[in-house]
Amino acid sequence: MASSMxxxxxxQQPPGVHPVGGPGxxxxxxxxxxxxxxxxxxxxxxxxxxxxEACFASLVSQDYVNGTDQEEIRTGVxxxxxxxxxxxxxxxxxxxxxxxxxxxxxxxxxxxxDVSELRNELQRKELLVQKHLSKLHHWQQVLEDVSVQHRxxxxxxxxxxxxxxxxxxxxxPPAPLKPN
Numbered sequence: 001m002a003s004s005m006x007x008x009x010x011x012q013q014p015p016g017v018h019p020v021g022g023p024g025x026x027x028x029x030x031x032x033x034x035x036x037x038x039x040x041x042x043x044x045x046x047x048x049x050x051x052x053e054a055c056f057a058s059l060v061s062q063d064y065v066n067g068t069d070q071e072e073i074r075t076g077v078x079x080x081x082x083x084x085x086x087x088x089x090x091x092x093x094x095x096x097x098x099x100x101x102x103x104x105x106x107x108x109x110x111x112x113x114d115v116s117e118l119r120n121e122l123q124r125k126e127l128l129v130q131k132h133l134s135k136l137h138h139w140q141q142v143l144e145d146v147s148v149q150h151r152x153x154x155x156x157x158x159x160x161x162x163x164x165x166x167x168x169x170x171x172x173p174p175a176p177l178k179p180n
Contacts, residue, residue: 044091051084 042050058080103110149171 044087044094047087048084048091051080051087055080055084 055077058077
């Protein structure tokens with residue numbers, strides 16, 4: 001599998017070594033930390049990274065911030081975004097092709113992954129069911145408490161015209177005392 005991905009990741013540099021240009025690097029004015037890349041070493045990952053940096057640079061570039069022609073700015077940003085989307089689609093296509101190759105060469109691996117995904121989904125749904133059951137038990141208890149409270153006043157016959165009010169006010173918590 002590693003050899004089949006060599007076309008995607010070939011030409012990558014060792015960690016810590018990156019072509020870096022300062023502010024005003026060619027093609028990306030005012031964005032430190034980016035530079036144009038040599039076309040012969042480009043991989044999809046490099047192109048994706050470069051197009052993302054170009055999108056970001058076009059949004060924060062002083063040329064665009066200070067620019068007065070809004071149509072030119074919009075066109076430049078749209079072109080950068082379109083390039084990024086095109087490279088992202090190419091990258092997605094690459095990984096889909098590798099996935100297809102894997103499914104043809106090792107179909108049992110795909111089945112294992114599907115089984116694992118189904119188990120994870122089942123666990124997630126079990127947790128959700130448990131959460132709903134606990135909420136259901138809570139609200140059943142609340143309803144039972146309310147129904148018990150409503151039965152108590154009917155057990156005691158009213159002793160006068162204000163008896164209902166007295167019973168209702170007895171179930172309220174006491175009012176807090178105001179400091180004098």
